[in-house]
Amino acid sequence: xxxxxxxxxxxxxxxxxxxxxxxxxxxxxxxxxxxxxxxxxxxxxxxxxxxxxxxxxxxxxxxxxxxxxxxxxxxxxxxxxxxxxxxxxxxxxxxxxxxxxxxxxxxxxxxxxxxxxxxxxxxxxxxxxxxxxxxxxxxxxxxxxxxxxxxxxxxxxxxxxxxxxxxxxxxxxxxxxxxxxxxxxxxxxxxxxxxxxxxxxxxxxxxxxxxxxxxxxxxxxxxxxxxxxxxxxxxxxxxxxxxxxxxxxxxxxxxxxxxxxxxxxxxxxxxxxxxxxxxxxxxxxxxxxxxxxxxxxxxxxxxxxxxxxxxxxxxxxxxxxxxxxxxxxxxxxxxxxxxxxxxxxxxxxxxxxxxxxxxxxxxxxxxxxxxxxxxxxxxxxxxxxxxxxxxxxxxxxxxxxxxxxxxxxxx
Amino acid sequence: xxxxxxxxxxxxxxxxxxxxxxxxxxxxxxxxxxxxxxxxxxxxxxxxxxxxxxxxxxxxxxxxxxxxxxxxxxxxxxxxxxxxxxxxxxxxxxxxxxxxxxxxxxxxxxxxxxxxxxxxxxxxxxxxxxxxxxxxxxxxxxxxxxxxxxxxxxxxxxxxxxxxxx
Numbered sequence: 001x002x003x004x005x006x007x008x009x010x011x012x013x014x015x016x017x018x019x020x021x022x023x024x025x026x027x028x029x030x031x032x033x034x035x036x037x038x039x040x041x042x043x044x045x046x047x048x049x050x051x052x053x054x055x056x057x058x059x060x061x062x063x064x065x066x067x068x069x070x071x072x073x074x075x076x077x078x079x080x081x082x083x084x085x086x087x088x089x090x091x092x093x094x095x096x097x098x099x100x101x102x103x104x105x106x107x108x109x110x111x112x113x114x115x116x117x118x119x120x121x122x123x124x125x126x127x128x129x130x131x132x133x134x135x136x137x138x139x140x141x142x143x144x145x146x147x148x149x150x151x152x153x154x155x156x157x158x159x160x161x162x163x164x165x166x167x168x169x170x171x172x173x174x175x176x177x178x179x180x181x182x183x184x185x186x187x188x189x190x191x192x193x194x195x196x197x198x199x200x201x202x203x204x205x206x207x208x209x210x211x212x213x214x215x216x217x218x219x220x221x222x223x224x225x226x227x228x229x230x231x232x233x234x235x236x237x238x239x240x241x242x243x244x245x246x247x248x249x250x251x252x253x254x255x256x257x258x259x260x261x262x263x264x265x266x267x268x269x270x271x272x273x274x275x276x277x278x279x280x281x282x283x284x285x286x287x288x289x290x291x292x293x294x295x296x297x298x299x300x301x302x303x304x305x306x307x308x309x310x311x312x313x314x315x316x317x318x319x320x321x322x323x324x325x326x327x328x329x330x331x332x333x334x335x336x337x338x339x340x341x342x343x344x345x346x347x348x349x350x351x352x353x354x355x356x357x358x359x360x361x362x363x364x365x366x367x368x369x370x371x372x373x374x375x376x377x378x379x380x381x382x383x384x385x386x387x388x389x390x391x392x393x394x395x396x397x398x399x400x401x402x403x404x405x406x407x408x409x410x411x
Numbered sequence: 412x413x414x415x416x417x418x419x420x421x422x423x424x425x426x427x428x429x430x431x432x433x434x435x436x437x438x439x440x441x442x443x444x445x446x447x448x449x450x451x452x453x454x455x456x457x458x459x460x461x462x463x464x465x466x467x468x469x470x471x472x473x474x475x476x477x478x479x480x481x482x483x484x485x486x487x488x489x490x491x492x493x494x495x496x497x498x499x500x501x502x503x504x505x506x507x508x509x510x511x512x513x514x515x516x517x518x519x520x521x522x523x524x525x526x527x528x529x530x531x532x533x534x535x536x537x538x539x540x541x542x543x544x545x546x547x548x549x550x551x552x553x554x555x556x557x558x559x560x561x562x563x564x565x566x567x568x569x570x571x572x573x574x575x576x577x
Contacts, residue, residue, distance in 0.1 A: 108486050109480060109482055109483065110482065111482045245469070246469075249462075249465030249466075249468060250461050251462045251465040251466050252458065252459065254459075254462075254490075254494040255490035255491075255494060257466075257486050257487040258466055260483070261466070261470070261473070264469075264473045264478050265469065265478065268477075268478040268479075269477070269479065269480060272479060272480065406455075409455050410451065410454070410455060411451070
């Protein structure tokens with residue numbers, strides 16, 4: 001019974017914790033502008049994150065060490081530095097976007113400017129990272145993130161033509177007024193949002209924090225292979241709601257307030273309340289995950305003591321990184337920069353950094369010295385290689401498309 | 412050290428070259444843009460205004476139905492003004508082609524109208540709040556203006572010279 005509960009809890013928190021500010025923004029934007037025609041990209045992205053999260057989780061469970069720890073050891077300091085710089089830069093950008101996202105979500109119910117809220121959110125995130133137990137943090141925020149399930153109920157309540165939505169998803173075509181380059185830009189954005197690098201670092205380091213062993217492989221796989229795809233369905237629900245409510249009015253999503261409107265249309269205040277709780281929990285949870293991921297990556301690379309499983313005094317440099325990252329995020333957001341803009345940029349740069357993140361994981365997951373009999377098999381390697389090709393294509397195309405399409409505004 | 416001084420030596424001429432290239436290609440403030448660039452900029456800004464009005468329409472409708480928290484509706488309307496305003500500001504600082512001054516003025520007037528209506532929506536939503544009558548009046552005006560902007564957008568795309576001519 002305890003095992004069943006543990007699996008169910010893991011799956012639920014994986015669903016609730018899957019969506020972050022990048023998913024919220026990009027799924028609503030693509031839904032409103034392209035209907036469900038990019039749904040396949042979300043599904044491919046979800047499959048990709050499942051493949052690499054399973055690999056990094058397996059590495060953590062079998063070796064007892066997190067990804068960065070092994071990347072440097074296995075691939076040498078040069079490749080390690082490249083991996084570190086790319087991943088930390090993108091993770092910090094995502095951290096800033098997530099804290100901004102929490103502030104925007106709170107602004108929706110208080111109407112206080114997000115710039116004034118940011119310092120409090122920053123301090124709160126830091127306090128959670130400093131004091132809260134890892135499992136409590138993960139489970140509470142993951143559960144509250146399930147408020148976003150309101151989008152799935154809203155979509156059902158809106159009563160769209162399901163065959164029409166399915167046909168849009170299957171045809172992989174753009175609406176007539178949009179151009180192919182903008183379509184490609186949003187496809188890469190969705191792919192980058194689904195495969196954000198921090199998710200695998202957090203997942204593998206979290207495995208070490210929770211003291212996974214090879215006996216935990218079943219629970220880990222259930223979290224990844226059931227929780228993540230169900231989280232992906234939430235992303236599709238957000239896109240579906242936007243397609244049904246915002247699309248016909250030609251609303252181009254540029255603010256978090258617009259993302260929640262379809263839930264209000266379908267479910268009224270109660271649905272909207274769930275969605276707002278979901279927004280706060282999803283962005284706050286992701287802020288904690290990205291903050292920790294930045295600390296994990298740097299500390300693991302330099303061989304410092306890290307993690308929340310030891311007292312802060314024993315991992316002083318790790319906690320110093322968390323403090324500096326939080327101050328950086330507060331400082332950037334206090335300049336008044338639009339958090340949605342930061343989100344869009346962070347998602348595109350995530351796409352750019354993907355190969356540097358995922359290639360080392362594929363290498364380490366093949367090493368029998370670390371994983372023994374649990375090293376990658378044929379299926380993992382085939383899928384890993386296919387996704388590596390896809391992430392290289394996305395990485396090469398991301399910045400040119402961002403420039404040419406004026407960040408998705410159109411050619 | 413050597414690398415740094417080499418970088419400083421090249422940085423000045425490189426920046427000057429980039430600025431020169433930008434000016435020659437018509438990126439300098441005050442130089443008229445090409446007709447196609449004006450068309451796509453007008454299309455973008457009109458699209459943003461139509462989007463802002465669509466957002467305001469949902470906020471008004473939901474507030475009337477009591478389907479949204481009052482603060483949420485006001486924040487939504489404020490966001491719509493900010494997003495539309497930013498796009499309009501960057502549109503207005505660009506110089507239109509010489510042959511399209513009246514078309515540019517017509518687009519500008521329509522954008523002013525959109526901004527004014529969005530502000531009116533926000534003010535009405537915030538205080539004293541919507542009545543059924545004021546909500547229905549606002550929705551009608553939003554729909555009419557969205558329709559107007561849509562027609563203008565199509566005209567900008569098809570025959571920009573005809574826009575704004577009497």
